[in-house]
Amino acid sequence: MGRPRQFDERQAVAAACQAFWAKGYEATSTQDLCEATGLGRSSIYNTFTSKDHLFRRALGHYIDTMTARQIAILEEEGGSGLERIRALFAMLLEGELENRRLGRAIGCFTVNTLTEPVAETDPEVARLLAKDLERRLDAFRAVIARGQRDGSVRSSRDPAGLAWYLTSVIAGMRIASQAGADRSALEQIMAAGVDSLAH
Template identity: 35%
Template sequence: MARPRKFDEQQVLHSATETFWTSGFAATSLDDLMRATGLGKGSLYGAFGDKQALFQRVLDGHCANVTAGLRKRLSGPDSSAATRLRALFDVAVAAGAPPGPQRACLLAKSTAELAATNAEVAVRAQQTFTTFAGLLRAEVENAQAAGDIPGDRDPQRMAHHLLTVLRGMEALAEAGMDESVLRDAADTALASVGLNQT
């Protein structure tokens, strides 16, 4: 009979997430993970598998969380869809405002580091970005239904454009670009789909 675990799995995953997020996959050693989680090698491997398996759990959890956050942010009545889209871009602009840029999204960081050589990471990134695009498309369609975005615009193409700008703004914010650059990008993206800032 297996002995019950004597650690909080969610806390261990949180500590591992912070470690991978700070250092990246390649630069994070098993010793780093042991120090961060307080677990020995046997406990880590027994509970989560090897470093790659633990990282995949971390990335999957992060992707689920950010997807749930975006879904919640974009939920509500059609009459408020335009406001929600504007607010989404306002948050992206605020990421570059003082006291300074925020660290890159773990998904973006992991995709840049690993997607070209790790099929599991590439698939997870593609799935997550496809979901993001679907949520944006639904919101564009909601805004079209409310008369806030012209109905003759292709919602799929607009969603892809908005997603690309949002992810680009995140990279610019991490690089410390001036907030005015991000505001210009946000305003231009919204105007391009027929939404002007109010």
């Protein structure tokens, strides 16, 4: 009978998530994963079988935690639709600035992954990314429609198109942050994106 594992698998996945998030799939080595998780190579491969499998677990962990947190803000009771959108943008902006303060201008794990070959070569990664995007677009469509009903979103454009617009603004804000944009510039990007819905 094998010995029981002496580590928390969930913590190992969370630690691997940070490593992949910072460097991407291609640039993250097995040694990087050992250092991030505190595990030896044999423990990593015995538990997760491959770098590919651990990456999928790490990406799933990121999606389950980060996307759920973002959607919770958009679905929160109270406040207008536009206020919910503004609150989400504010949270994302503070997250970017906090990463910068810690020396980790690493953007969004899912957006970063979309630019890597693994997004096209691994069907399970592609499925995770597509499902996550659809969840976020659904949440944006719902909160925009809510804003149109309560009058805070004055744009009469289709909520589906506006959901894509907000998703693009967020991606652009993250890239600007990685490129070194300061708080003032990021706040202006956020304000332009949100305020455009109110006119």
